[in-house]
Amino acid sequence: MTKNPISTDMTGKNIISVAVSLLLLMLAEMVSACSHQEGSKPTLTVTIAPQKYLLDKIVGDKYDVVAMLSANADPETYDPTVTSMMGVQKSDLFFRVGTIGFEQAALGKIAETSPGLKIVNCAAGITLSEGTHGGPRGYDPHIWVSVRNARQMARNMYDALVEEDPKDKNYFTERYNALDSELAQLDSTLTAILASCRGAAFVIKHPSLTYFARDYGLKQVALEVQGKEASPAQMRERLDAAGKAAPVVFFIEKGHDSAAVVNLAKSMNLPTVEISLLDYEWKDNLLAVARAVARQCADRAGRSE
Template identity: 40%
Template sequence: MNNSHKYNGTYAHTLATAVMALTIIAAVIFTSCARQQYSRPTITVSIQPQKYLLEKIVGDKWDVKCLLSNGANPESYDPSLTHLLNLENSKAYFRMGNIPFESAIINKVHNNNPALKLYNNSEGISLITGTHSHGSGQRDEEPDPHTWTSVVNARKIASNMYNAMVDLDPDNKGYYADNLRSLLTELDALQDTIAAGLADKRGTAFVVWHPSLSYFARDYGLTQISLSPEGKEASIGMLQETIDDAKAHDAKVMFFQKDIDSRQAQVANEQIGATLVNINPLSYHWDKEMLNIADALSK
């Protein structure tokens, strides 16, 4: 009986020691992984679609931060202190190229971090002008900033990202090249799917509140009708003119952004009679958004 108690006590002590040892080992591994994660160099991008593409190229070698969170409106974006600190601590800032808030951001942080490298991800893309004014009244001179809403452009954006990564981290050029090839293969497959679905839709018109799909429309020969080039409340006269234009073009689809677009968009559609389709061109799940847009237009 005493031996049994002695055995049980020894067993319990041994088990407790083993559990404690495993706990310590797990804690060490977790801490090591956390430190490894924390020690990764940082790149900051402007929007979530950039983050999606860049993470495909850099894998786990870089931590990619994004200024614009999901659901935020780039027209009224004001960076938080956290965003500014992330950018100041970054090795590089990948700007989309023509989003209005980007220049203001650069002016704020570049003095504090003069070593911050700047890259324009839309370099080399043929820009569309005349779709936006942002209050300037010079619509014919304003480049449309939504270059990422095009699979064709996304290939160029990805290549620009790759070139920037080789500049930042030449030792891992081969790794980035392999990842770029895989990404371009994915983009080619996406392009083939969308092009096949829209092959007989050339000339088809669709309506948007803010003209965010100009490059998508160009790729597939579509007509984009925007209710508000500035993304603000439109005058009654201007709105009615656009409604009449949409009806004349027999537009069957109206795209809207639930958390951003004015209620005027849905009111206008009561006259147009198009199918309302909620989209988010700023979503991280960029590829799914492109398919969602194409699917709505292919019906």
């Protein structure tokens, strides 16, 4: 009996190709196994640290939560690293802010490499502000600077978690309710602090506080145009608008605004307050914004008496 000859199609190049494919599959399975090894917690990924704060409050010790961006990163110009993309792919869920440009670009890569990964849009149900940024609609992406928006973001997170992990629904529900009460109290506190400041204006280089201003009846005067650097002529117009608005304070964004912006604030004879809106403890920054506006409003009222 003669043996069947080996197919001449199985060349050396084909053998190497098959071997590489098998190796990649084995590595992928090893990575997946390591990410869910016994005793380790599954991972959830969010875009920014304020989201991590909300999600940590809900999931407790059930999950590890990882934020893609650091507090010093610019979410509007951020380009995800290979490492951060691999982290997303290994997550059980990815919670996107829903309004940040780089997320849209990243979604294509995520869908291609991890077609089964569930992506949660935290902006669902939030009325977006238009006109402050470039693009077809100019939606303002900084939804997390509004406590009222944050409550809806937390609700979207909770709903996705219960759908993904129904066995822990009672655990998530108890923690979500505590978080919602905490945020409702923060909103009441901010409302009380700013009660006598309705209509007050503040200056900021980048229009990051649109939703905060909307919630509490304040006026934001941004020196950028559509979220981009202003030309000399546009800057003159913005400074003229700021002068007419009679602002009470100039907010400096830590890690983003240059020394030139600080000098500009001094030339306007405005007190400056440094804030960091991407911090994990984002609530502290919102309180700092409110207290700064209230303090300057009170000082100005005292001088006018």
